[in-house]
Amino acid sequence: xxxxxxxxxxxxxxxxxxxxxxxxxxxxxxxxxxxxxxxxxxxxxxxxxxxxxxxxxxxxxxxxxxxxxxxxxxxxxxxxxxxxxxxxxxxxxxxxxxxxxxxxxxxxxxxxxxxxxxxxxxxxxxxxxxxxxxxxxxxxxxxxxxxxxxxx
Amino acid sequence: xxxxxxxxxxxxxxxxxxxxxxxxxxxxxxxxxxxxxxxxxxxxxxxxxxxxxxxxxxxxxxxxxxxxxxxxxxxxxxxxxxxxxxxxxxxxxxxxxxxxxxxxxxxxxxxxxxxxxxxxxxxxxxxxxxxxxxxxxxxxxxxxxxxxxxxxxxxxxxxxxxxxxxxxxxxxxxxxxxxxxxxxxxxxxxxxxxxxxxxxxxxxxxxxxxxxxxxxxxxxxxxxxxxxxxxxxxxxxxxxxxxxxxxxxxxxxxxxxxxxxxxxxxxxxxxxxxxxxxxxxxxxxxxxxxxxxxxxxxxxxxxxxxxxxxxxxxxxxxxxxxxxxxxxxxxxxxxxxxxxxxxxxxxxxxxxxxxxxxxxxxxxxxxxxxxxxxxxxxxxxxxxxxxxxxxxxxxxxxxxxxxxxxxxxxxxxxxxxxxxxxxxxxxxxxxxxxxxxxxxxxxxxxxxxxxxxxxxxxxxxxxxxxxxxxxxxxxxxxxxxxxxxxxxxxxxxxxxxxxxxxxxxxxxxxxxxxxxxxxxxxxxxxxxxxxxxxxxxxxxxxxxxxxxxxxxxxxxxxxxxxxxxxxxxxxxxxxxxxxxxxxxxxxxxxxxxxxxxxxxxxxxxxxxxxxxxxxxxxxxxxxxxxxxxxxxxxxxxxxxxxxxxxxxxxxxxxxxxxxxx
Numbered sequence: 001x002x003x004x005x006x007x008x009x010x011x012x013x014x015x016x017x018x019x020x021x022x023x024x025x026x027x028x029x030x031x032x033x034x035x036x037x038x039x040x041x042x043x044x045x046x047x048x049x050x051x052x053x054x055x056x057x058x059x060x061x062x063x064x065x066x067x068x069x070x071x072x073x074x075x076x077x078x079x080x081x082x083x084x085x086x087x088x089x090x091x092x093x094x095x096x097x098x099x100x101x102x103x104x105x106x107x108x109x110x111x112x113x114x115x116x117x118x119x120x121x122x123x124x125x126x127x128x129x130x131x132x133x134x135x136x137x138x139x140x141x142x143x144x145x146x147x148x149x150x151x152x
Numbered sequence: 153x154x155x156x157x158x159x160x161x162x163x164x165x166x167x168x169x170x171x172x173x174x175x176x177x178x179x180x181x182x183x184x185x186x187x188x189x190x191x192x193x194x195x196x197x198x199x200x201x202x203x204x205x206x207x208x209x210x211x212x213x214x215x216x217x218x219x220x221x222x223x224x225x226x227x228x229x230x231x232x233x234x235x236x237x238x239x240x241x242x243x244x245x246x247x248x249x250x251x252x253x254x255x256x257x258x259x260x261x262x263x264x265x266x267x268x269x270x271x272x273x274x275x276x277x278x279x280x281x282x283x284x285x286x287x288x289x290x291x292x293x294x295x296x297x298x299x300x301x302x303x304x305x306x307x308x309x310x311x312x313x314x315x316x317x318x319x320x321x322x323x324x325x326x327x328x329x330x331x332x333x334x335x336x337x338x339x340x341x342x343x344x345x346x347x348x349x350x351x352x353x354x355x356x357x358x359x360x361x362x363x364x365x366x367x368x369x370x371x372x373x374x375x376x377x378x379x380x381x382x383x384x385x386x387x388x389x390x391x392x393x394x395x396x397x398x399x400x401x402x403x404x405x406x407x408x409x410x411x412x413x414x415x416x417x418x419x420x421x422x423x424x425x426x427x428x429x430x431x432x433x434x435x436x437x438x439x440x441x442x443x444x445x446x447x448x449x450x451x452x453x454x455x456x457x458x459x460x461x462x463x464x465x466x467x468x469x470x471x472x473x474x475x476x477x478x479x480x481x482x483x484x485x486x487x488x489x490x491x492x493x494x495x496x497x498x499x500x501x502x503x504x505x506x507x508x509x510x511x512x513x514x515x516x517x518x519x520x521x522x523x524x525x526x527x528x529x530x531x532x533x534x535x536x537x538x539x540x541x542x543x544x545x546x547x548x549x550x551x552x553x554x555x556x557x558x559x560x561x562x563x564x565x566x567x568x569x570x571x572x573x574x575x576x577x578x579x580x581x582x583x584x585x586x587x588x589x590x591x592x593x594x595x596x597x598x599x600x601x602x603x604x605x606x607x608x609x610x611x612x613x614x615x616x617x618x619x620x621x622x623x624x625x626x627x628x629x630x631x632x633x634x635x636x637x638x639x640x641x642x643x644x645x646x647x648x649x650x651x652x653x654x655x656x657x658x659x660x661x662x663x664x665x666x667x668x669x670x671x672x673x674x675x676x677x678x679x680x681x682x683x684x685x686x687x688x689x690x691x692x693x694x695x696x697x698x699x700x701x702x703x704x705x706x707x708x709x710x711x712x713x714x715x716x717x718x719x720x721x722x723x724x725x726x727x728x729x730x731x732x733x734x735x736x737x738x739x740x741x742x743x744x745x746x747x748x749x750x751x752x753x754x755x756x757x758x759x760x761x762x763x764x765x766x767x768x769x770x771x772x773x774x775x776x777x778x779x780x781x782x783x784x785x786x787x788x789x790x791x792x793x794x795x796x797x798x799x800x801x802x803x804x805x806x807x808x809x810x811x812x813x
Contacts, residue, residue: 104523
């Protein structure tokens with residue numbers, strides 16, 4: 001954590017250095033359930049870190065949430081319900097992929113909107129520009145062949 | 153004394169940059185060659201002075217002069233010489249000085265080798281470059297002085313942050329800054345062209361070498377940073393969509409778009425207005441990245457508010473250098489005449505699509521990075537935009553770009569034949585399809601996108617190769633003729649082919665991450681763990697002392713089917729001065745993939761938490777980036793594009809400039 005902040009302050013591409021993350025004693029016995037826990041924790045933000053998922057973080061809080069997730073999964077809860085519980089507790093801040101809501105409309109549509117605006121720009125620019133000359137007529141093609149000879 | 157001389161040199165450089173920012177501009181308006189020539193000498197002088205200032209700071213670091221605050225805070229007398237030196241830019245003040253030094257280097261290159269450029273264009277470009285220098289030198293002198301003294305001087309420094317005590321720090325920031333700042337030249341030339349109100353194909357030829365140099369360095373810088381993160385992190389992640397990373401990715405995306413649109417402008421005299429706009433955009437993203445990283449606004453909006461001096465200063469620089477040229481652009485762009493007609497299905501059309509998609513990816517990264525900051529300011533709501541968002545949005549578009557790449561590369565200029573191109577790419581398409589089917593059929597698990605990405609990667613590589621073949625080989629041609637044709641292809645073509653091939657290689661590496669294996673376990677001496685096709689045994693744990701740290705080292709032996717293939721030594725280091733621990737991963741490359749191991753602190757029972765990974769083809773990610781950069785370098789070596797070299801091009805350019813005016 002502290003290391004991560006130091007790096008960010010320095011502004012280098014490199015991010016954190018966490019040896020911790022998921023510890024052997026946390027791993028669930030059932031591989032299928034563990035895989036579910038891993039998928040879920042890769043989508044959740046470590047709240048006290050910079051842009052790290054709890055899956056990658058060695059912060060104590062991240063460990064607590066990892067254990068909480070595994071607890072709930074072991075009790076038979078679905079991923080959606082665990083996620084909903086965490087959101088009710090920590091807000092959308094915990095989700096690395098923000099939900100599609102009124103406040104995030106612009107974020108989610110930033111790609112499609114840019115693409116549409118760009119396409120519109122291209123269309124307008126083309127309409128303003130004069131049309132390209134028509135393709136060569138058969139006679140011109142023949143003449144071109146003569147000039148080009150047998151090279152092609 | 154040397155330190156004060158460095159400070160003084162920096163002040164002189166600031167004064168010179170003011171002269172450089174004004175005199176040539178006036179000279180160009182009045183047609184006064186003497187005033188215009190001030191730009192050349194000022195740029196050269198400024199380079200010498202900033203280099204002196206940098207050398208002075210480096211000297212203070214190398215001799216461990218702890219009476220300098222910057223050295224006392226970031227160095228240690230016991231540190232190895234390489235970390236004393238790279239520590240010069242391992243902090244805010246020093247890295248800004250490096251930034252300015254590179255800015256001065258590029259200015260000096262234009263001044264020294266730009267004699268073949270139209271004199272007014274060169275004068276204007278140097279003036280704009282001078283304005284950027286002046287702004288950043290003022291920033292350093294007023295808010296981030298690296299030469300500040302400390303009294304009384306401490307006996308020992310606080311040491312460089314342990315994670316930065318790595319060869320990565322020596323290479324990564326200089327490469328990245330060469331890329332970031334290299335685009336300033338493109339920006340200056342764009343501003344100069346707008347001031348002149350004239351732009352033609354010759355302009356694209358002047359800036360293309362700079363854009364290529366900057367792009368190559370930025371590509372390498374990002375790759376080195378990614379690999380650095382990969383081996384330091386302890387779990388093998390290499391890209392996190394972190395704002396700091398995004399800050400370097402945005403100029404890269406816009407820069408990649410610029411290189412392509414500049415090619416259209418150079419060859420076909422089309423897309424001029426757009427190319428100029430992109431030139432402004434690329435450097436704006438470089439500045440934005442500098443602002444994001446330097447102002448502290450990322451760590452917390454509140455941290456920014458509590459000490460806003462630096463942040464506000466950079467924000468003003470940012471606003472001035474984006475708004476100014478954009479206003480100039482809005483005023484001048486309608487006057488720029490469009491040339492070079494083309495049909496929608498053509499090389500030009502494909503490059504327009506390339507630019508559209510790359511710009512969209514860039515916009516997504518931009519919004520994803522800044523949206524949380526903006527939303528918190530406006531509504532107080534806190535959200536996070538992380539890897540899952542970017543992988544979904546930007547990832548999908550990048551794949552679309554990958555699919556379109558071989559088509560664009562094979563289409564003819566002006567008017568292309570899509571069906572003919574598809575036939576030429578039939579082998580590549582088939583190859584990609586075979587990979588897709590095979591991966592879906594035989595590989596279990598892993599994300600669904602991985603097989604698609606892998607097949608696209610194969611398509612890009614094969615498609616590039618088939619275009620090379622199509623250029624050289626004709627039915628019935630002998631091997632000798634084909635080879636002669638291959639040798640006769642222009643270097644810029646080879647550069648493009650290599651860069652595209654490299655992109656395919658990198659994509660294959662990225663896709664392969666979906667097929668890796670991971671084992672997390674407590675390991676005791678003698679016990680074996682399996683990861684992927686390998687068995688890994690912990691032989692022993694031992695303590696060692698380094699120059700300024702102590703470490704616990706695990707000796708691991710990697711076997712495949714009982715046969716020893718390698719040994720690795722992952723370690724946990726403790727740095728006493730800062731009471732911080734770092735992870736040294738034990739990595740070995742086996743047939744383009746890597747076995748990646750990391751250990752935690754050993755427990756009382758002699759067992760240690762170990763993380764073992766098998767990452768197939770992972771090296772291709774960085775290898776591909778190097779191939780891309782090599783492609784850029786090859787394109788740079790093309791004689792026709794060499795900066796200011798050939799005499800005939802000079803007269804042609806002059807004639808073109810006169811003709812356009």
